[in-house]
Amino acid sequence: MLRIPLRIAVAPSPRHLSLSLSLQRMRKIGTIPNSPHTSIPPPLPPTSPLSAPDTPPRPAKAVGDISSIFPSLSSNPTPPTPLPQRFADVKANLIQNTSPETLQASWDKLLSELAKELVEIRKLGSDVIPAVDYKDLKDAERDKKMLQEIRKRGAVIVKGVMGEGEVLQMKDQVKKYLQDNQGRVKAFPATSPSVYEIYWSPPQIRARTHPNLLTTHRFLLSSLFASPLPDSQINLTNPLSYADRLRIRPPGDARFALGPHVDAGSVERWEDPTYASAYSPIWAGNWPSYDPFSAEGMEMRERGVLDMYNGAGACSMLRLWQGWLSLSHTSPGEGTLRVFPLLKQSTAYILLRPFFSPDATTGKWTFTNPITSALPGSIPSFTQELNPTTHPHLALDNGGMVSMPTVKPGDYVAWHGDAIHAVESIHAGKGDSSVFYIPAVPDSLRNREFLKRQREEMETGGVPPDFPGAGVETEGERGWAGKGGWEHVHEEGDRRVLGWGLREGEE
Helix, strand or coil, X not given: CCCCCCCCCCCCCHHHHCCCHHHHHHCCCCCCCCCCCCCCCCCCCCXXXXXXXXXXXXXXXXXXXXXXXXXXXXXXCCCCCCCCXXXXXXXXXXXXXXXXXXXXXXXXXXXXXXXXHHHHHHHHHHHHCCEEEHHHHHHXXXXXXXXXXXXXXXXXXXECCCCHHHHHHHHHHHHHHHHHCCCCCCEECCCCCCEECCCXXXXXXXXXXXXXXXXXXXXXXXXXXXXXXXXXXXXXXXXXXXXCCEEEECCCCCCCCCCCEECCCCCHHHHCHHHHHHHHHHHCCCHHHCCCCCXXXXXXXXXXXXXXXXXXXXXXXXCCEEEEEECCCECCCECCEEECCCHHHHHHHHHHHHHEEECCCCCCEEECCCCCCCCCCCCCCCCEECCCCXXXXXXXXXXXXXXXXXXXXXXXXXXECCCCEEECXXXXXXXXXXXXXXXXXXXXXXXXXXXXXHHHHHHHCCCCCCCCCCCCCCCCCCCCCCCCCXXXXXXXXXXXXXXXXXXXXXX
């Protein structure tokens, strides 16, 4: 049973503001003032739980769909505007205590490691993705080899989280919900949709509160991440719920060709000093010591600003694992998820890539001096995208990305919040490729504050706070036939994951 406090402190307590020595060492990165000489909008005021109580509310999100945050999905893409000079200052500040020689040696070692690991990834293909049966989760918690492999790959399949019949019934129910509200549903592509801007159908709420899914989330959070720091307000044993979309991708679709990307911001990983400090070993030229599952890094993500530009779909919750529940039998080649299964190295590569470029004479990648403002694949308010031109050493089109192995209804797929992932460009199967997107998020001060706002939208049918049209009264599922609510929480689940208990008098 979850134990969410009935009251949530808006102002930070002295205890919450006190940082351990390890965190103090990580927060040596200074802030960079905004440049007035740029067409790129300045960042919004921070809205994390550590902000002052009178921080103004964020403006409404632009109306749109999943393509709103992916330039590559635009029907009329335009070349990105060069980033202003202040980003060169941001980059220089990140590595101010690290010599170019140290960074060059770190980069060279990284490229060598990537080349070696890519040989194994190409050999194994989809089999490189670790899998565990739901019924074996207790054993998996103690299987150090399995846990190590999941951490290395940054992705895992948990088989049989829910029964196939139960999940297929959920899919039938959501299809009826779409049919009953035909003409009001927003989706991408607009014709022959694959991804629906739907958040509050009864089966989605039931799935989010399913006891087996919550058990799976506890495993992903508490067995794979380090225990939070003593002064942390993160609780990995109490998963909360983040409302997200659903996908029903028809066979033959080639429009939902979502290329390689990383969520939870783009420029923010460099620009926000707290968020950037989650990657301190990488900036110090010691990427092998970086741990994507460390307590310090988790704390910095909790305290950092993940969405500085109010992107229409940018995640502002602390989402340690992204994930989906399969609603269909889907195999490689049938419109499924793809990942780059080497988490630590790919994260280091993305973050260091802006500091290096090929020598015009030798072709060797060397430290760029003077430092430029370039952040390849990063555009403020959009997600971080990658392609073979911007990130050539990842072999994104040559065996670096692998498709998920065959899944069936009731299987759950999870990937780390920093993992590179994509969707197969063509669905060559015969049936739909369908999922409920349900990430694994821990109880934390930041997430409880978010949950209060998300709960209000569930009760009214509004768009969840992070998504296109959030804060716009005419958007969402208000007044829809059959909209879900508290009565659709799973009978063996726990409504606290949706925010029950955050108001006075609720138990």
